[in-house]
Amino acid sequence: MGIRTGAQYIEGVKSRNPEVWLAGRRVSNVYEEPVFQAPIHQIAKLYDLQHDPKVQEKITHVCAESEERVSNAFLVPKSYQDLEARRGTFEEFAKATYGLMGRTPDFLNVVVTSMASNSEFLDKYNPEWGRNIRNYYKYIRDNDLFLTHAIINPQNDRSKASHEQQDMYTHLGAVKETPEGLVVRGAKMLATLAPITDEVIVYSFPGFKPGDERYALAFALPIDTPGLRIICREAMQDGKRSVYDHPLASRFEEMDAVLVFNDVLVPWDRVFLYNNVEAANLLYPKAGIAQQPAHQSGVRGLIKLQFATEVACKIADSIGVDVYLNVQNDLGELVQSVETIRALLRVAEYEHEVTASGEVMPAYAPLETIRGLLPTMYPRAIEVMQIIGAGGLLMSPTDADFENPELRGDLDRYYVGKEGVPSEDRVHLFKLAWDLCGEAFGQRLLQYERYYTGDPIRKRAIFYNNFKRKDSFELVEDALKIYDTKNELINN
Ligand SMILES: Cc1cc2nc3c(=O)[nH]c(=O)nc-3n(C[C@H](O)[C@H](O)[C@H](O)COP(=O)(O)OP(=O)(O)OC[C@H]3O[C@@H](n4cnc5c(N)ncnc54)[C@H](O)[C@@H]3O)c2cc1C
Numbered sequence: 001m002g003i004r005t006g007a008q009y010i011e012g013v014k015s016r017n018p019e020v021w022l023a024g025r026r027v028s029n030v031y032e033e034p035v036f037q038a039p040i041h042q043i044a045k046l047y048d049l050q051h052d053p054k055v056q057e058k059i060t061h062v063c064a065e066s067e068e069r070v071s072n073a074f075l076v077p078k079s080y081q082d083l084e085a086r087r088g089t090f091e092e093f094a095k096a097t098y099g100l101m102g103r104t105p106d107f108l109n110v111v112v113t114s115m116a117s118n119s120e121f122l123d124k125y126n127p128e129w130g131r132n133i134r135n136y137y138k139y140i141r142d143n144d145l146f147l148t149h150a151i152i153n154p155q156n157d158r159s160k161a162s163h164e165q166q167d168m169y170t171h172l173g174a175v176k177e178t179p180e181g182l183v184v185r186g187a188k189m190l191a192t193l194a195p196i197t198d199e200v201i202v203y204s205f206p207g208f209k210p211g212d213e214r215y216a217l218a219f220a221l222p223i224d225t226p227g228l229r230i231i232c233r234e235a236m237q238d239g240k241r242s243v244y245d246h247p248l249a250s251r252f253e254e255m256d257a258v259l260v261f262n263d264v265l266v267p268w269d270r271v272f273l274y275n276n277v278e279a280a281n282l283l284y285p286k287a288g289i290a291q292q293p294a295h296q297s298g299v300r301g302l303i304k305l306q307f308a309t310e311v312a313c314k315i316a317d318s319i320g321v322d323v324y325l326n327v328q329n330d331l332g333e334l335v336q337s338v339e340t341i342r343a344l345l346r347v348a349e350y351e352h353e354v355t356a357s358g359e360v361m362p363a364y365a366p367l368e369t370i371r372g373l374l375p376t377m378y379p380r381a382i383e384v385m386q387i388i389g390a391g392g393l394l395m396s397p398t399d400a401d402f403e404n405p406e407l408r409g410d411l412d413r414y415y416v417g418k419e420g421v422p423s424e425d426r427v428h429l430f431k432l433a434w435d436l437c438g439e440a441f442g443q444r445l446l447q448y449e450r451y452y453t454g455d456p457i458r459k460r461a462i463f464y465n466n467f468k469r470k471d472s473f474e475l476v477e478d479a480l481k482i483y484d485t486k487n488e489l490i491n492n
């Protein structure tokens with residue numbers, strides 16, 4: 001099949017009936033559900049991009065193995081040019097959603113591609129695991145599938161390991177082996193976009209302790225597998241809000257969900273890791289799934305930070321405050337943040353690493369630096385937007401008010417911005433800003449930037465320890481040499 005159209009993606013959504021729970025009710029038809037209609041439409045637009053002659057060559061390629069056109073997210077990069085080609089896909093997808101949808105299909109497509117291209121890691125433990133992920137990669141590539149993932153245990157007692165929780169199966173674990181496959185029970189979080197995806201992949205993220213063997217799992221299933229329950233968080237928009245009043249929240253709500261597995265059968269050919277704590281802790285750092293997906297999330301994060309920066313600049317300009325030094329200072333800081341992430345991405349690509357198998361990976365240090373900076377840079381952009389918008393963010397009337405002839409005169413007169421900025425434009429801009437810096441929708445986007453790739457605190461600690469392990473500290477060592485033969489050197 002190769003690249004899907006938006007209509008084909010929608011047909012996939014319509015063909016399934018996953019067990020989705022939303023606001024106390026079982027969703028009987030995901031496609032008809034108002035909360036999901038806009039995000040489904042946005043994802044369908046991404047699939048249609050793959051058929052747009054203006055960008056098709058940039059974001060897809062003809063797969064040498066299948067001879068079908070597939071997304072560049074399925075590329076196993078073998079050159080700097082391949083990284084540039086893959087970046088092109090990430091950029092087009094991110095620009096289409098202003099970077100506000102983090103888990104678009106390209107993200108997990110890269111994860112599975114990396115896990116498959118580095119599956120020698122799994123072969124060492126069990127050749128069937130490596131074979132299964134390589135077959136799964138081909139399956140999702142050739143069918144152009146959209147995955148969600150849930151790799152974090154639900155937030156229960158973080159001071160205890162999975163096997164020490166009050167209930168043995170609070171965290172997802174293997175119950176028993178059967179001839180057909182593994183039966184699993186328990187929960188995982190936080191499967192973003194799960195209700196509108198084709199499949200779910202569960203894989204391990206470091207943190208397993210001895211005794212956690214049953215929880216050391218990696219597998220993939222169709223999203224409507226019997227026994228898999230998807231429990232959504234409270235929706236941040238009901239699918240009926242006016243696009244004028246909520247230009248972003250009305251379109252880009254990225255639902256998050258807890259996945260509950262009620263004795264779900266995972267066929268053996270979908271098991272990628274099981275019952276091995278060492279393998280579970282090393283999968284993330286050793287199977288390319290720390291570095292390669294960070295390329296996608298770095299490009300996406302750049303577009304999102306750039307978008308928030310532009311919004312802050314536009315609201316400042318619209319009310320004439322960017323003539324003041326303090327405002328210029330804050331906005332200049334945001335622009336320099338964008339430039340920092342952009343430069344780090346280019347360095348990560350330019351200073352790429354080549355694995356023993358010849359796979360090209362963007363450099364670890366700049367990518368991890370992006371992961372460490374976005375959790376502070378993006379919230380800062382939101383804070384600057386709030387500071388500049390000030391009370392103007394709470395001035396905005398609604399679309400309906402503008403429609404009311406009795407009010408229209410006042411609105412046109414008293415809601416203008418600076419000269420040349422009519423009321424309706426000013427209000428529309430401030431509403432867009434409010435979606436980002438005031439609404440629950442915007443607060444989720446901020447929380448996403450903090451935690452989408454794990455706990456930034458612990459990740460930065462891992463980054464420092466990797467640096468300490470690898471760095472030679474040669475400048476300090478050299479400076480200290482002056483005291484090795486103190487008299488001779490100082491007198492020279
Ligand atoms: C909007 C959003 C979307 C997400 N989408 C996905 C997704 O699609 N798939 C997915 O798998 N995950 C997803 N996540 C989950 C994300 O991976 C986690 O939020 C992240 O890994 C942090 O874990 P946590 O939220 O459970 O925080 P916790 O680990 O519970 O941390 C809570 C607090 O306690 C501290 N803490 C906890 N444990 C320790 C420790 N051992 N040492 C020191 N400090 C500690 C942390 O620093 C933090 O301050 C998403 C998260 C968000 C916010």
Ligand SMILES: Nc1c(O)cccc1C(=O)O
Nearest residue numbers: 151205290293452453454
């Ligand atoms: N995708 C991730 C996640 O959901 C949790 C923690 C880390 C990641 C990641 O890809 O780095």
